[in-house]
Amino acid sequence: MAQLLQINSSLFGEHGQSTQLSQKFVERFLTVNPDTQLKVRDLANQPVPHLDAEIVMGFGATEDQKNSRQAEMTALSDQLIEEVKSADILVIGLPMYNFSLPSTLKSWFDFIARAGVTFKYTEQGPIGLLEGKKAYTNRIF
Ligand SMILES: Cc1cc2nc3c(=O)[nH]c(=O)nc-3n(C[C@H](O)[C@H](O)[C@H](O)COP(=O)(O)O)c2cc1C
Secondary structure (H helix, E strand, C coil): CEEEEEEECCCCHHHCHHHHHHHHHHHHHHHHCCCEEEEEEECCCCCCCCCCHHHHHHHCCCHHHCCHHHHHHHHHHHHHHHHHHHCCEEEEECCCECCECCHHHHHHHHHHCCECCCEEEECCEEEECCCCCEEEECCCC
16 A cells, blocks of 8 residues: 655645645545555644754764653654655645745754665765655645
């Protein structure tokens, strides 16, 4: 069974125009592909914290080196990464706020972009480690 991860990033949650647009897309997708399991992550209702030095140092620390906040934040990062790894299809509801992406979505990206886990550095530059996924969004910057 295919897994679809719907990520909504409107400040207005389910009332956001971008959310409603991606909702329509997902409903149609599920009608055409009924053998699909849906997981929704709404970044307005479940905000991901802003990345800071303590959190990012925690990502690279061993279990016994992490303080309790670093352990909690790394566990959240692991959970968000697991959701992306499990997904075959990603649908991102993406409004433009002040000429850029919502800061909630940037925080989500900051929590899923981890060297050695979702990408790695090579002599040719960074390369992604998650393959075979299809992503849809309503806006391209
Ligand atoms: C705080 C805020 C900032 C916005 N900044 C821009 C912008 O820079 N450029 C733009 O075209 N639209 C901007 N918009 C309009 C949104 O992109 C527009 O409402 C969009 O349809 C979807 O937003 P929503 O999904 O949160 O409803 C802004 C809206 C808000 C609430």
